[in-house]
Amino acid sequence: MRVALYSYWRSSSAWRVRIGLHLKGIAFDYHPVDLRQGVQFSTEHRARNAMSQVPVLEVEEGGTTHHLAQSMAILEFLDERFPAPMLLPGDAYDRARVRALAEHVNSGIQPFQNQAPQKWLRARAEGLEKEWVRHWIATGLAGLEEAVKRGAGRFSHGDAVTLADAFLVPQLYGARRFGVGLEPYPTLVRIEAACREVEAFRRAEPAAQPDAPRDST
Template identity: 45%
Template structure:
Protein backbone atom coordinates (compact mmCIF):
# COMPACT_ATOMS: atom_id res chain seq x y z
CA UNK A 1 0.00 0.00 0.00
CA UNK A 2 1.01 3.59 -0.61
CA UNK A 3 -0.10 6.31 1.77
CA UNK A 4 -0.15 9.79 0.30
CA UNK A 5 0.10 12.32 3.09
CA UNK A 6 1.99 15.10 4.76
CA UNK A 7 3.96 14.77 7.94
CA UNK A 8 1.92 17.32 9.91
CA UNK A 9 -1.47 16.30 8.54
CA UNK A 10 -3.48 14.98 11.46
CA UNK A 11 -5.72 13.05 9.07
CA UNK A 12 -2.73 11.22 7.59
CA UNK A 13 -1.46 10.75 11.16
CA UNK A 14 -4.69 8.86 11.99
CA UNK A 15 -4.17 6.47 9.14
CA UNK A 16 -0.51 5.87 9.99
CA UNK A 17 -1.53 4.91 13.52
CA UNK A 18 -4.13 2.43 12.31
CA UNK A 19 -1.77 0.88 9.75
CA UNK A 20 0.88 0.50 12.43
CA UNK A 21 -1.52 -0.97 14.99
CA UNK A 22 -2.58 -3.57 12.45
CA UNK A 23 1.02 -4.32 11.49
CA UNK A 24 0.48 -3.49 7.83
CA UNK A 25 3.46 -2.46 5.68
CA UNK A 26 3.10 0.64 3.54
CA UNK A 27 5.17 3.14 1.61
CA UNK A 28 4.69 6.88 1.93
CA UNK A 29 4.34 9.48 -0.81
CA UNK A 30 4.59 12.97 0.71
CA UNK A 31 2.83 16.07 -0.58
CA UNK A 32 3.91 19.33 1.04
CA UNK A 33 0.69 21.19 1.80
CA UNK A 34 2.63 24.41 2.41
CA UNK A 35 3.66 24.56 -1.25
CA UNK A 36 0.33 23.37 -2.65
CA UNK A 37 1.80 20.07 -3.88
CA UNK A 38 -1.54 18.37 -3.23
CA UNK A 39 -3.04 20.42 -6.06
CA UNK A 40 -0.69 18.94 -8.65
CA UNK A 41 -2.55 17.55 -11.66
CA UNK A 42 -1.09 14.07 -11.26
CA UNK A 43 -2.24 13.85 -7.66
CA UNK A 44 -5.70 15.15 -8.57
CA UNK A 45 -6.08 12.07 -10.77
CA UNK A 46 -5.84 10.00 -7.59
CA UNK A 47 -7.79 12.34 -5.33
CA UNK A 48 -9.98 14.90 -7.15
CA UNK A 49 -10.46 16.78 -3.87
CA UNK A 50 -6.71 17.45 -3.74
CA UNK A 51 -6.48 16.61 -0.04
CA UNK A 52 -4.54 14.11 2.03
CA UNK A 53 -4.60 11.30 2.92
CA UNK A 54 -5.07 8.98 -0.02
CA UNK A 55 -4.38 5.27 0.30
CA UNK A 56 -3.52 3.21 -2.76
CA UNK A 57 -4.28 -0.45 -2.14
CA UNK A 58 -3.56 -3.67 -3.98
CA UNK A 59 -7.12 -4.95 -3.97
CA UNK A 60 -9.51 -2.02 -3.45
CA UNK A 61 -8.08 0.72 -5.62
CA UNK A 62 -7.69 4.26 -4.35
CA UNK A 63 -9.25 5.25 -1.03
CA UNK A 64 -9.80 8.80 0.25
CA UNK A 65 -11.11 10.48 3.42
CA UNK A 66 -9.48 9.20 6.59
CA UNK A 67 -12.68 8.00 8.36
CA UNK A 68 -13.55 5.88 5.32
CA UNK A 69 -9.98 4.58 5.09
CA UNK A 70 -10.02 3.62 8.77
CA UNK A 71 -13.31 1.78 8.37
CA UNK A 72 -11.92 -0.04 5.32
CA UNK A 73 -8.85 -1.08 7.28
CA UNK A 74 -11.06 -2.39 10.09
CA UNK A 75 -13.15 -4.44 7.66
CA UNK A 76 -10.32 -5.65 5.45
CA UNK A 77 -7.83 -6.30 8.28
CA UNK A 78 -9.94 -6.93 11.40
CA UNK A 79 -7.10 -8.02 13.69
CA UNK A 80 -6.33 -6.45 16.02
CA UNK A 81 -9.76 -4.83 16.22
CA UNK A 82 -10.08 -1.06 16.59
CA UNK A 83 -13.79 -1.28 17.27
CA UNK A 84 -15.29 -3.14 20.25
CA UNK A 85 -17.45 -6.24 19.71
CA UNK A 86 -20.54 -4.76 21.34
CA UNK A 87 -22.82 -2.82 18.98
CA UNK A 88 -23.61 -0.02 21.42
CA UNK A 89 -19.93 0.33 22.31
CA UNK A 90 -19.05 0.64 18.63
CA UNK A 91 -21.48 3.55 18.34
CA UNK A 92 -19.74 5.33 21.21
CA UNK A 93 -16.28 4.83 19.69
CA UNK A 94 -17.47 6.07 16.31
CA UNK A 95 -19.09 9.09 17.98
CA UNK A 96 -15.84 9.94 19.77
CA UNK A 97 -13.95 9.65 16.49
CA UNK A 98 -16.52 11.78 14.68
CA UNK A 99 -16.28 14.44 17.36
CA UNK A 100 -12.70 14.98 16.22
CA UNK A 101 -13.13 14.25 12.52
CA UNK A 102 -16.32 16.27 12.02
CA UNK A 103 -16.45 18.92 14.73
CA UNK A 104 -12.85 19.87 15.57
CA UNK A 105 -10.51 19.17 12.66
CA UNK A 106 -12.53 20.66 9.76
CA UNK A 107 -12.67 24.05 11.47
CA UNK A 108 -8.93 24.14 12.04
CA UNK A 109 -7.47 22.62 8.89
CA UNK A 110 -5.07 24.50 6.65
CA UNK A 111 -7.68 25.63 4.13
CA UNK A 112 -9.82 27.25 6.81
CA UNK A 113 -6.92 28.94 8.56
CA UNK A 114 -5.61 30.30 5.25
CA UNK A 115 -9.08 31.65 4.45
CA UNK A 116 -9.29 33.37 7.82
CA UNK A 117 -5.96 35.07 7.16
CA UNK A 118 -6.26 35.92 3.47
CA UNK A 119 -9.97 36.55 2.85
CA UNK A 120 -11.17 37.70 6.25
CA UNK A 121 -7.97 39.52 7.27
CA UNK A 122 -7.86 37.81 10.65
CA UNK A 123 -4.85 38.61 12.80
CA UNK A 124 -2.68 35.81 14.16
CA UNK A 125 -4.17 36.43 17.60
CA UNK A 126 -7.64 35.97 16.15
CA UNK A 127 -6.59 32.81 14.32
CA UNK A 128 -5.13 31.38 17.52
CA UNK A 129 -8.32 32.23 19.39
CA UNK A 130 -10.34 30.49 16.66
CA UNK A 131 -8.20 27.34 16.94
CA UNK A 132 -8.42 27.29 20.74
CA UNK A 133 -12.19 27.83 20.66
CA UNK A 134 -13.01 24.78 18.57
CA UNK A 135 -10.42 22.47 20.07
CA UNK A 136 -11.59 23.53 23.53
CA UNK A 137 -15.25 22.86 22.77
CA UNK A 138 -14.45 19.44 21.36
CA UNK A 139 -12.02 18.48 24.11
CA UNK A 140 -14.56 19.44 26.77
CA UNK A 141 -16.98 16.90 25.32
CA UNK A 142 -14.26 14.28 24.84
CA UNK A 143 -13.11 14.71 28.44
CA UNK A 144 -16.60 13.80 29.62
CA UNK A 145 -16.82 10.81 27.29
CA UNK A 146 -13.40 9.50 28.31
CA UNK A 147 -14.38 9.88 31.98
CA UNK A 148 -17.46 7.77 31.23
CA UNK A 149 -15.98 5.14 28.94
CA UNK A 150 -12.19 5.19 29.22
CA UNK A 151 -10.24 2.56 31.11
CA UNK A 152 -6.75 3.76 30.30
CA UNK A 153 -7.40 4.55 26.66
CA UNK A 154 -10.05 6.86 25.21
CA UNK A 155 -12.53 3.98 25.24
CA UNK A 156 -11.93 0.87 27.30
CA UNK A 157 -8.54 -0.66 27.98
CA UNK A 158 -7.24 -1.16 24.43
CA UNK A 159 -6.57 1.26 21.56
CA UNK A 160 -9.51 2.00 19.30
CA UNK A 161 -10.50 4.30 16.47
CA UNK A 162 -11.15 6.90 19.16
CA UNK A 163 -7.43 6.94 20.02
CA UNK A 164 -6.48 7.07 16.33
CA UNK A 165 -8.35 10.39 16.22
CA UNK A 166 -7.51 11.68 19.70
CA UNK A 167 -3.71 11.44 19.53
CA UNK A 168 -3.30 13.51 16.33
CA UNK A 169 -5.71 16.12 17.63
CA UNK A 170 -3.76 16.27 20.87
CA UNK A 171 -0.61 16.87 18.81
CA UNK A 172 -2.38 19.72 17.02
CA UNK A 173 -3.52 21.25 20.30
CA UNK A 174 0.04 21.16 21.64
CA UNK A 175 1.39 22.60 18.41
CA UNK A 176 -0.95 25.58 18.63
CA UNK A 177 -0.43 26.12 22.35
CA UNK A 178 -3.94 25.22 23.47
CA UNK A 179 -4.19 24.93 27.27
CA UNK A 180 -4.70 21.28 28.22
CA UNK A 181 -5.01 21.53 32.01
CA UNK A 182 -8.84 21.32 31.86
CA UNK A 183 -8.64 17.87 30.20
CA UNK A 184 -6.64 15.56 32.50
CA UNK A 185 -8.36 12.33 31.47
CA UNK A 186 -8.00 13.15 27.79
CA UNK A 187 -4.30 13.94 28.20
CA UNK A 188 -3.71 10.79 30.24
CA UNK A 189 -5.40 8.62 27.60
CA UNK A 190 -3.38 10.31 24.88
CA UNK A 191 -0.11 9.81 26.74
CA UNK A 192 -0.83 6.13 27.31
CA UNK A 193 -1.55 5.66 23.62
CA UNK A 194 1.52 7.63 22.52
CA UNK A 195 3.72 5.35 24.60
CA UNK A 196 2.86 2.42 22.31
CA UNK A 197 5.32 1.76 19.45
CA UNK A 198 2.58 1.96 16.80
CA UNK A 199 1.65 5.48 17.90
CA UNK A 200 5.24 6.58 18.43
CA UNK A 201 6.26 5.50 14.91
CA UNK A 202 3.32 7.45 13.45
CA UNK A 203 4.34 10.73 15.13
CA UNK A 204 4.87 13.56 12.62
CA UNK A 205 8.48 14.10 13.64
CA UNK A 206 9.30 10.50 12.67
CA UNK A 207 8.06 10.80 9.08
CA UNK A 208 10.45 10.89 6.11
CA UNK A 209 9.26 14.32 4.94
CA UNK A 210 9.38 15.98 8.37
CA UNK A 211 11.34 19.20 8.73
CA UNK A 212 14.80 18.47 10.09
Protein backbone atom coordinates in the same frame (compact mmCIF):
# COMPACT_ATOMS: atom_id res chain seq x y z
CA MET B 1 -1.84 -6.46 -2.28
CA ARG B 2 0.38 -3.36 -2.31
CA VAL B 3 -0.43 -0.48 -0.02
CA ALA B 4 0.84 3.11 -0.20
CA LEU B 5 -0.07 6.15 1.88
CA TYR B 6 -0.15 9.69 0.55
CA SER B 7 0.63 11.66 3.65
CA TYR B 8 2.14 14.82 5.10
CA TRP B 9 4.25 14.50 8.23
CA ARG B 10 2.18 16.97 10.28
CA SER B 11 -1.27 16.10 8.90
CA SER B 12 -3.40 14.90 11.80
CA SER B 13 -5.74 13.02 9.46
CA ALA B 14 -2.88 11.13 7.77
CA TRP B 15 -1.43 10.44 11.22
CA ARG B 16 -4.64 8.58 12.19
CA VAL B 17 -4.16 6.24 9.24
CA ARG B 18 -0.46 5.74 10.01
CA ILE B 19 -1.49 4.63 13.52
CA GLY B 20 -3.96 2.12 12.06
CA LEU B 21 -1.43 0.74 9.56
CA HIS B 22 1.25 0.30 12.22
CA LEU B 23 -1.16 -1.23 14.75
CA LYS B 24 -2.16 -3.81 12.18
CA GLY B 25 1.42 -4.41 11.04
CA ILE B 26 0.66 -3.51 7.42
CA ALA B 27 3.75 -2.65 5.34
CA PHE B 28 3.21 0.44 3.17
CA ASP B 29 5.08 2.84 0.91
CA TYR B 30 5.11 6.45 2.07
CA HIS B 31 4.45 9.19 -0.48
CA PRO B 32 4.79 12.72 0.93
CA VAL B 33 2.39 15.40 -0.28
CA ASP B 34 3.81 18.78 0.75
CA LEU B 35 0.75 20.73 1.92
CA ARG B 36 2.86 23.86 2.51
CA GLN B 37 3.89 23.88 -1.15
CA GLY B 38 0.31 23.26 -2.35
CA VAL B 39 1.06 19.84 -3.87
CA GLN B 40 -2.41 18.71 -2.77
CA PHE B 41 -3.85 20.93 -5.53
CA SER B 42 -1.81 19.32 -8.31
CA THR B 43 -3.68 17.50 -11.07
CA GLU B 44 -2.04 14.22 -10.02
CA HIS B 45 -3.18 14.49 -6.42
CA ARG B 46 -6.63 15.77 -7.27
CA ALA B 47 -7.12 12.62 -9.33
CA ARG B 48 -6.47 10.63 -6.14
CA ASN B 49 -8.61 12.82 -3.89
CA ALA B 50 -11.13 15.25 -5.34
CA MET B 51 -11.00 17.29 -2.08
CA SER B 52 -7.25 17.94 -2.56
CA GLN B 53 -6.45 16.53 0.86
CA VAL B 54 -4.41 13.86 2.57
CA PRO B 55 -4.62 11.06 3.53
CA VAL B 56 -5.13 8.88 0.50
CA LEU B 57 -4.58 5.15 0.79
CA GLU B 58 -3.58 3.57 -2.49
CA VAL B 59 -4.35 -0.13 -2.64
CA GLU B 60 -3.33 -2.27 -5.60
CA GLU B 61 -5.12 -5.57 -5.68
CA GLY B 62 -6.04 -7.99 -8.45
CA GLY B 63 -4.73 -5.63 -11.13
CA THR B 64 -6.83 -2.68 -9.91
CA THR B 65 -5.58 0.43 -8.15
CA HIS B 66 -7.95 1.93 -5.58
CA HIS B 67 -7.59 5.39 -4.06
CA LEU B 68 -9.33 5.58 -0.70
CA ALA B 69 -9.97 8.97 0.90
CA GLN B 70 -11.19 10.11 4.35
CA SER B 71 -9.36 8.71 7.36
CA MET B 72 -12.53 7.26 8.92
CA ALA B 73 -13.42 5.35 5.76
CA ILE B 74 -9.81 4.19 5.34
CA LEU B 75 -9.57 2.92 8.91
CA GLU B 76 -12.88 1.10 8.62
CA PHE B 77 -11.63 -0.47 5.37
CA LEU B 78 -8.46 -1.60 7.15
CA ASP B 79 -10.53 -3.08 9.99
CA GLU B 80 -12.59 -5.07 7.48
CA ARG B 81 -9.64 -6.35 5.50
CA PHE B 82 -7.08 -6.72 8.31
CA PRO B 83 -9.17 -7.57 11.37
CA ALA B 84 -6.36 -8.07 13.91
CA PRO B 85 -6.35 -6.07 16.09
CA MET B 86 -9.88 -4.71 15.61
CA LEU B 87 -10.11 -0.94 16.05
CA LEU B 88 -13.89 -1.04 16.33
CA PRO B 89 -15.44 -3.14 19.11
CA GLY B 90 -17.71 -6.14 18.48
CA ASP B 91 -20.81 -4.79 20.22
CA ALA B 92 -22.99 -2.38 18.23
CA TYR B 93 -23.43 0.09 21.13
CA ASP B 94 -19.69 0.09 21.81
CA ARG B 95 -19.00 0.58 18.11
CA ALA B 96 -21.37 3.53 18.00
CA ARG B 97 -19.61 5.09 21.00
CA VAL B 98 -16.15 4.68 19.48
CA ARG B 99 -17.29 6.11 16.15
CA ALA B 100 -18.91 9.02 17.97
CA LEU B 101 -15.68 9.82 19.86
CA ALA B 102 -13.75 9.72 16.60
CA GLU B 103 -16.35 11.99 14.97
CA HIS B 104 -16.02 14.52 17.80
CA VAL B 105 -12.55 15.09 16.38
CA ASN B 106 -13.17 14.32 12.72
CA SER B 107 -16.14 16.60 12.18
CA GLY B 108 -16.27 18.64 15.41
CA ILE B 109 -12.71 19.90 15.81
CA GLN B 110 -10.19 19.14 13.04
CA PRO B 111 -12.00 20.83 10.12
CA PHE B 112 -11.72 24.19 11.92
CA GLN B 113 -7.92 23.98 12.12
CA ASN B 114 -7.44 23.05 8.49
CA GLN B 115 -5.27 25.23 6.26
CA ALA B 116 -8.13 26.16 3.92
CA PRO B 117 -10.50 27.87 6.43
CA GLN B 118 -7.52 29.49 8.16
CA LYS B 119 -6.34 30.97 4.88
CA TRP B 120 -9.86 32.21 4.12
CA LEU B 121 -10.13 33.94 7.50
CA ARG B 122 -6.61 35.38 7.40
CA ALA B 123 -7.38 37.04 4.07
CA ARG B 124 -10.31 38.85 5.74
CA ALA B 125 -8.85 39.64 9.16
CA GLU B 126 -5.16 38.96 9.78
CA GLY B 127 -4.70 37.14 13.08
CA LEU B 128 -8.35 36.16 13.53
CA GLU B 129 -7.62 32.66 12.24
CA LYS B 130 -5.47 31.82 15.28
CA GLU B 131 -8.18 32.90 17.70
CA TRP B 132 -10.71 30.91 15.68
CA VAL B 133 -8.64 27.71 15.73
CA ARG B 134 -7.93 27.96 19.46
CA HIS B 135 -11.60 28.58 20.23
CA TRP B 136 -12.86 25.55 18.32
CA ILE B 137 -10.16 23.23 19.61
CA ALA B 138 -10.77 24.25 23.25
CA THR B 139 -14.56 23.96 22.90
CA GLY B 140 -14.33 20.64 21.11
CA LEU B 141 -11.87 19.14 23.58
CA ALA B 142 -14.10 20.16 26.50
CA GLY B 143 -16.93 18.09 25.01
CA LEU B 144 -14.58 15.24 24.18
CA GLU B 145 -13.16 15.15 27.72
CA GLU B 146 -16.69 14.70 29.11
CA ALA B 147 -17.64 12.09 26.53
CA VAL B 148 -14.44 10.06 26.91
CA LYS B 149 -14.57 10.16 30.74
CA ARG B 150 -17.86 8.26 30.70
CA GLY B 151 -16.34 5.08 29.29
CA ALA B 152 -12.59 5.39 29.49
CA GLY B 153 -10.29 2.74 30.85
CA ARG B 154 -6.63 2.78 30.00
CA PHE B 155 -7.73 4.08 26.59
CA SER B 156 -10.75 6.06 25.31
CA HIS B 157 -13.02 3.03 25.32
CA GLY B 158 -12.02 0.54 27.99
CA ASP B 159 -8.59 -1.03 28.06
CA ALA B 160 -8.00 -1.77 24.38
CA VAL B 161 -6.86 0.69 21.73
CA THR B 162 -9.68 1.72 19.39
CA LEU B 163 -10.27 4.07 16.50
CA ALA B 164 -11.11 6.79 19.05
CA ASP B 165 -7.48 6.83 20.26
CA ALA B 166 -6.16 7.13 16.70
CA PHE B 167 -8.20 10.35 16.38
CA LEU B 168 -7.44 11.68 19.85
CA VAL B 169 -3.63 11.61 19.85
CA PRO B 170 -3.08 13.71 16.68
CA GLN B 171 -5.72 16.19 17.87
CA LEU B 172 -3.85 16.84 21.13
CA TYR B 173 -0.68 17.50 19.12
CA GLY B 174 -2.73 20.01 17.12
CA ALA B 175 -3.93 21.66 20.34
CA ARG B 176 -0.36 22.15 21.57
CA ARG B 177 0.73 23.40 18.17
CA PHE B 178 -1.93 26.10 18.22
CA GLY B 179 -1.22 27.05 21.85
CA VAL B 180 -4.28 25.53 23.54
CA GLY B 181 -3.51 24.62 27.18
CA LEU B 182 -4.40 21.02 28.01
CA GLU B 183 -4.88 21.35 31.79
CA PRO B 184 -8.72 21.20 31.51
CA TYR B 185 -8.54 17.80 29.80
CA PRO B 186 -6.76 15.43 32.23
CA THR B 187 -8.46 12.27 30.95
CA LEU B 188 -7.45 12.98 27.36
CA VAL B 189 -3.85 13.72 28.35
CA ARG B 190 -3.67 10.55 30.46
CA ILE B 191 -4.92 8.43 27.53
CA GLU B 192 -2.44 10.11 25.19
CA ALA B 193 0.38 9.07 27.55
CA ALA B 194 -0.91 5.47 27.52
CA CYS B 195 -0.99 5.52 23.71
CA ARG B 196 2.60 6.77 23.57
CA GLU B 197 3.66 3.55 25.29
CA VAL B 198 2.43 1.61 22.24
CA GLU B 199 5.11 1.29 19.56
CA ALA B 200 2.65 1.71 16.68
CA PHE B 201 1.71 5.15 18.00
CA ARG B 202 5.35 6.17 18.29
CA ARG B 203 6.12 5.05 14.73
CA ALA B 204 3.20 7.13 13.46
CA GLU B 205 4.34 10.39 15.08
CA PRO B 206 5.09 13.36 12.81
CA ALA B 207 8.78 13.57 13.73
CA ALA B 208 9.27 9.91 12.72
CA GLN B 209 8.07 10.48 9.14
CA PRO B 210 10.49 10.67 6.19
CA ASP B 211 9.22 14.12 5.15
CA ALA B 212 9.56 15.66 8.62
CA PRO B 213 12.13 18.46 8.85
CA ARG B 214 15.19 17.44 10.89
CA ASP B 215 14.40 19.86 13.71
CA SER B 216 10.75 18.78 14.05
CA THR B 217 10.89 17.05 17.46
